[in-house]
Amino acid sequence: MNINxxxxxxxxxxxxxxxxxxxxxxxxxxxxxxxxxQMRKNDLGIIRTGYTVSKKVDKSAVMRNxxxxxxxxxxxxxxxxxxxxxxxxxxxxxxxxxxxxNDLINDFKWCLKKTELxxx
RNA sequence: CGAAGGAAUCGGAUGACCGCUGCAUAUUUAUAUGGAGAGGAAAGUCUGGGCUUCACGGAAAGACGACGCUGAAUAACGUUCAGGAAGGGUUUUUUGCCCUUACGGCUAGUGCUGCAGAAAAUUAAACUACCUCUAUUGCCCUCGUGGCAUAAGAGGAAAAGGUGAGAAGGUGCGGUAAGAGCGCACCGCGAAUUUGGCAACAAAUUUGGCAUGGUAAACCCCGUCGGAAGCAAGACCAAAUAGGGGCUGCAUUUAUAUAUGCUUGUCAUAUAUGAAAGAUGCUUUCCGCAUCGCAGCUCGGGUAGGUCGCUUGAGAUAUUUGGUAACAAAUAUCCUAGAUGAAUGGUCAUCCCUUGAUUUUAUCAAGGACAGAACCCAGCUUAUAGAUUUCUUCGACAU
RNA sequence: GGCGCGGUGGCAGAGAGGCUAUGCAGCGGAUUGCAACUCCGUGUACACCGGUUCAACUCCGGUCCGUGCCU
Numbered sequence: 001m002n003i004n005x006x007x008x009x010x011x012x013x014x015x016x017x018x019x020x021x022x023x024x025x026x027x028x029x030x031x032x033x034x035x036x037x038q039m040r041k042n043d044l045g046i047i048r049t050g051y052t053v054s055k056k057v058d059k060s061a062v063m064r065n066x067x068x069x070x071x072x073x074x075x076x077x078x079x080x081x082x083x084x085x086x087x088x089x090x091x092x093x094x095x096x097x098x099x100x101x102n103d104l105i106n107d108f109k110w111c112l113k114k115t116e117l118x119x120x
Numbered sequence: 121c122g123a124a125g126g127a128a129u130c131g132g133a134u135g136a137c138c139g140c141u142g143c144a145u146a147u148u149u150a151u152a153u154g155g156a157g158a159g160g161a162a163a164g165u166c167u168g169g170g171c172u173u174c175a176c177g178g179a180a181a182g183a184c185g186a187c188g189c190u191g192a193a194u195a196a197c198g199u200u201c202a203g204g205a206a207g208g209g210u211u212u213u214u215u216g217c218c219c220u221u222a223c224g225g226c227u228a229g230u231g232c233u234g235c236a237g238a239a240a241a242u243u244a245a246a247c248u249a250c251c252u253c254u255a256u257u258g259c260c261c262u263c264g265u266g267g268c269a270u271a272a273g274a275g276g277a278a279a280a281g282g283u284g285a286g287a288a289g290g291u292g293c294g295g296u297a298a299g300a301g302c303g304c305a306c307c308g309c310g311a312a313u314u315u316g317g318c319a320a321c322a323a324a325u326u327u328g329g330c331a332u333g334g335u336a337a338a339c340c341c342c343g344u345c346g347g348a349a350g351c352a353a354g355a356c357c358a359a360a361u362a363g364g365g366g367c368u369g370c371a372u373u374u375a376u377a378u379a380u381g382c383u384u385g386u387c388a389u390a391u392a393u394g395a396a397a398g399a400u401g402c403u404u405u406c407c408g409c410a411u412c413g414c415a416g417c418u419c420g421g422g423u424a425g426g427u428c429g430c431u432u433g434a435g436a437u438a439u440u441u442g443g444u445a446a447c448a449a450a451u452a453u454c455c456u457a458g459a460u461g462a463a464u465g466g467u468c469a470u471c472c473c474u475u476g477a478u479u480u481u482a483u484c485a486a487g488g489a490c491a492g493a494a495c496c497c498a499g500c501u502u503a504u505a506g507a508u509u510u511c512u513u514c515g516a517c518a519u
Numbered sequence: 520g521g522c523g524c525g526g527u528g529g530c531a532g533a534g535a536g537g538c539u540a541u542g543c544a545g546c547g548g549a550u551u552g553c554a555a556c557u558c559c560g561u562g563u564a565c566a567c568c569g570g571u572u573c574a575a576c577u578c579c580g581g582u583c584c585g586u587g588c589c590u
Binding site for chain 1 (some may be wrong): 121139163424458461462464465466491492
Binding site for chain 3 (some may be wrong): 165166173232233234235261284285286334335338349350351352353379494495501502
């Protein structure tokens with residue numbers, strides 16, 4: 001987890017509700033055991049990231065926050081391998097909470113490979 | 121010592137490394153350094169306020185809603201404290217102790233009270249049963265104005281039975297044809313007076329003679345309080361696009377004047393001035409409906425987005441004083457999260473606690489309750505592993 | 520974050536202090552040569568926990584779940 005910020009490509013957070021909706025409706029989606037990846041090409045040439053954990057996953061706010069923190073950590077580790085110029089949204093599932101951390105990373109890489117956006 | 125219940129406090133500790141979000145300082149303006157970073161419930165959004173906007177000349181009443189023993193505390197409350205009353209637990213009983221209570225009024229009015237039961241609410245009703253009188257019939261004998269039983273009728277009474285949540289005070293004695301607060305004693309209830317208490321209320325005395333079944337978490341009456349909505353409140357700055365107002369120019373229709381052209385006209389084009397009378401579409405007419413342009417400048421509203429609101433406050437800690445207490449006052453010290461797709465985390469080490477295993481008093485393994493700020497306070501309610509303190513009750517053992 | 524509404528059989532849906540209607544679906548029977556339609560019968564419910572009341576699905580308080588609006 002020792003990721004230096006400088007090595008990451010320039011990226012931003014997705015904040016607006018409308019961005020999430022467009023990615024959901026017009027982008028691609030790939031489901032794995034630990035998480036769900038939604039992505040869509042943007043015209044900005046940078047990577048934008050977002051995270052979704054709904055109340056359906058867990059009623060407790062503590063658990064939802066924990067899932068979000070794990071997703072953030074996974075994103076920080078795998079992001080150098082992702083293609084530029086796309087929006088990525090990670091959706092948490094129930095298994096995200098209990099699945100071993102390395103498996104989560106592999107899940108994300110697998111999703112990227114399946115959507116043909118993985119790069120060495 | 122153990123168990124149950126009530127109340128209160130705490131809610132793993134220390135260090136290192138790597139991250140995340142504000143703040144301060146420095147400069148290279150995105151980096152470094154420093155320091156800070158969830159709770160007792162941050163939760164539910166159930167009450168009461170601050171604050172903001174809207175409404176409103178002021179006040180009161182009505183309507184609607186909430187609350188309701190008394191006194192105090194508080195900015196306020198449906199909260200808290202102290203007291204009273206009622207109910208429950210414990211105790212052989214009383215006292216005592218502990219727990220609980222939406223605890224004004226059904227003797228202001230109106231309603232409701234199923235089924236069952238004879239009868240369900242002002243002097244109610246009469247199924248069984250009771251008594252008296254009239255009187256039929258039968259039996260008995262001492263043969264009478266007799267006794268016993270009894271169909272029917274008239275009346276008395278509300279004691280007993282059964283129904284029901286509830287049957288119009290309860291128990292006992294007297295009384296009576298049988299009975300009845302009809303009378304008396306005790307108890308319950310109502311009224312008045314006196315005493316104690318700020319009061320709720322309590323006690324005593326006198327008196328009434330039972331009138332007042334229950335239900336107001338039924339309508340309602342009485343008293344008190346309340347304008348409404350909420351930080352996604354609201355204030356400010358302010359793109360793009362669309363639309364609105366104003367100004368200028370062009371365009372459209374028409375009238376007049378002038379000039380030019382040749383086809384010499386009720387012609388065409390251009391310019392100037394005035395008017396907007398109008399034009400187009402819906403096949404035509406009347407009626408009706410719809411639309412009225414283009415470019416530039418400018419004005420204000422306002423969306424996205426941003427900034428503020430935002431954390432110094434009914435503030436925290438300590439001490440003293442007043443008060444039974446809730447709480448209040450004084451003095452000193454301190455500043456202690458402020459995010460916005462939303463930070464507050466992860467790993468390791470040592471210790472603490474729990475569980476399990478090995479076997480033995482140490483090792484190994486797994487784990488650490490409920491739960492995450494979103495404008496801020498005061499409460500209430502709900503969730504909570506474990507630890508500690510304290511009160512009450514019960515049980516066991518010892519003295 | 521704030522403000523509201525609701526929870527009744529397998530499904531829909533009334534009721535409202537005194538045994539919870541009705542329709543569809545299910546099951547059994549009648550009718551029919553066999554079915555459909557029709558007729559008859561039948562089983563299964565008031566989200567949960569307390570309180571008020573003689574009596575609560577209904578009234579009151581709390582919990583859980585579902586759902587709408589404010590951007």
